[in-house]
Amino acid sequence: MNWIALLIAVHVVTILLWIGGVAFVTMIIFPIIATTGDSLEQVLLFQRVEHRFARQARIYIALSGITGFWLLHLLGMDRILFTRQTIGVSIMLFAWFFYLLVLLFEKRIFKKLFGKPDRFDSAKVFKFLAAFHWVVLGISLLAVFAGVWQGHGGSL
Numbered sequence: 001m002n003w004i005a006l007l008i009a010v011h012v013v014t015i016l017l018w019i020g021g022v023a024f025v026t027m028i029i030f031p032i033i034a035t036t037g038d039s040l041e042q043v044l045l046f047q048r049v050e051h052r053f054a055r056q057a058r059i060y061i062a063l064s065g066i067t068g069f070w071l072l073h074l075l076g077m078d079r080i081l082f083t084r085q086t087i088g089v090s091i092m093l094f095a096w097f098f099y100l101l102v103l104l105f106e107k108r109i110f111k112k113l114f115g116k117p118d119r120f121d122s123a124k125v126f127k128f129l130a131a132f133h134w135v136v137l138g139i140s141l142l143a144v145f146a147g148v149w150q151g152h153g154g155s156l
Helices: 003-035 039-074 084-104 106-114 122-151
Strands: none
Touching: 003 039, 003 122, 039 084, 039 122, 084 106, 084 122, 106 122
């Protein structure tokens, strides 16, 4: 059995599900939230979507991390990380680590955003979250672009 091909396939499918979920939340869910008039309804909708996707995202982060690091080791690329030769992989690693930090500190972040009901401004919070998701989606797409570009012979 070709373990490298299997690891690549699992890695790519995991990334596809992960970034596809981020794109769906960014491009579909946040605009729906923005058109919902009631702030309580906005929060409840966001919580339902976020709690469901966060569980899946944790699995995607774990699987993509395991397969990605295993591939780096098997392909001998771990020795040349953060060089011009592996700029695509380095960007992918940065994106993965960024997501990992967000998921690790998710409860603190949400507590800060949603914490004080007397000072809660749902329009401001969801505008910030939507903008943040666009940045995260941009980083993700850059990582995919860089990885595919490098993997198919692109160089600086």
